Amino acid sequence: MRPIAPGSGPDQPPLFEPLGETVLLLRFGDRVDAALSARVHDALACLRAARLPGVIDAVAGYASLALHYDPAAWISGGAPWRAFADAVQAALAAGGARPAHARRTIDIPVRYGGEDGRDLDAVAAELGLAPDELVSLHAAGDYSVAMLGFAPGFPYLLGLDPRLHAPRLASPRTRVPRGSVAIGGAQTGIYPAELPGGWRLIGRTPLALFDPAREPPNLLAAGDRVRFRAIDADGFAALQARTTLDAA
């Protein structure tokens, strides 16, 4: 499966990479990069507005956007995947320059360290920082959600301070507690449920990142800005009680 259109400059159309018979991947680049991520979300907004027939689902990546579609909706003499790619390209071209949409900023309270951030001291030592310096740097960051993936509601965040890049565990834990805030290489994220995972745990939030009974179920969406705010054990308990009441 070869890409069918060239170009990857800042305003170039994406490359089209079919991912089988029912998925078309639009490639904007291949790096973890805020500008590429913004193009992914602009394209998504544009294609949502275009309401192309037969689109079943979409998956945002750091630098790509994949559309699941029903090829039966694109039978027109030629190959359906080409007809669909042409329509996507036309929709993106017609989308033109869009006004910058208002981005939400979501505040995530985090209790750093202790039982909830059991790797904090070790990571700080590896990075040559005092634990509270690590906390200040992490909480001072201006993050954006590049994508959700791995598990329902798991955000991949851009914007981690390079001084906080820390390697993953050599051997992943089989259970990471729900709400854990963690660093994995150049990324930071939040575990929305109890999951296996190899990222280093520095804290925990009482907020529910994913609740299927809520509409929408995910607290964070791709494109959102995120701020972390340090709270203490009492703050955590108070918020947790409220979250539990909300859920009941």
Add this chain to the structure above:
Amino acid sequence: MSVVVLEPGLLSTLQDRGRHGHALAGVGHAGAMDEVALRLANALVGNQDDAVALEFGLVGPVLRFDREATIAIAGADPDARLDGVAVEAWRPLAIARGSALDLRRLRRGAFAYLAIGGGFASERVLGSAATDVNAGLGGLHGRALRKGDCIAFDGEGRGVPGGWSIDPRPWFDPDPSRPLRALHGAHFGALDAASQAALFGREFRVRAESNRVGMRLDGAPLALAMPLELASEAVARGTLQLPPAGHPIVLMAEHPTTGGYPRIAQVAAVDLPRLAQRRPGEPVRFEPIDLDEAQSRYLRREAELARLCDAIRERLHR
């Protein structure tokens, strides 16, 4: 109005055609491993294609029906026993109240489906009842069946026209030696020359750790010509990912929405049910197909399957 689980089997879950439209939130599709068999089993009891059926893998369950029901079994070939008497798959069956159905032994294939007239009642989450075990969503409390579970169903038992069944041969391939068609993946060209040749030349085997998330393949490791550093992005059912150790994983029904390993190939959609039916230890070989051909075969298969399902429903209502 329920089915009681006397023995749960190895991996028995409630499934439909999957949970679509929430991948941006990281919610995967899940759904039946062999979607063709699920749809045919549903048609054979007069249900819509996407009604909730019971999927079971490798070792099936033993069930007791606490009222009469109409059922059909499709997919892998079970040695099904109704109160000790052998019963056939690929046809509707009338079940008397109090009967026990033993589905423990699968003679060939890996996943089979039990559909019930009216469908099983199940927790619908985000538009689907499909069980996603890793996310804990759908089905019966988001998990596989356990001994003692009661699964409610909505339908009534009714007279079943006897003496016919559908021919499973176009829909269930019991021969694991036949190759599966696959497309080159985005990173096929990053494999070294020997690995490119090996992917379409050599025989792999299904490893025992395979599950609904992915089929792990054994064999001499494949290697990239040069290491690739990839940003996580979409993967799909049928994607062959190559982790650093060099043993490919084919992503299946319960795969995560995104992945970061090189994507070296993509199993053709028409051959995904055949792959799903390969058991641990059985061989897997790939032969190349191009996208135009794969997509036209897929559309033809969908049309044939829709026609057959309609014909079955018509016969049931005659």
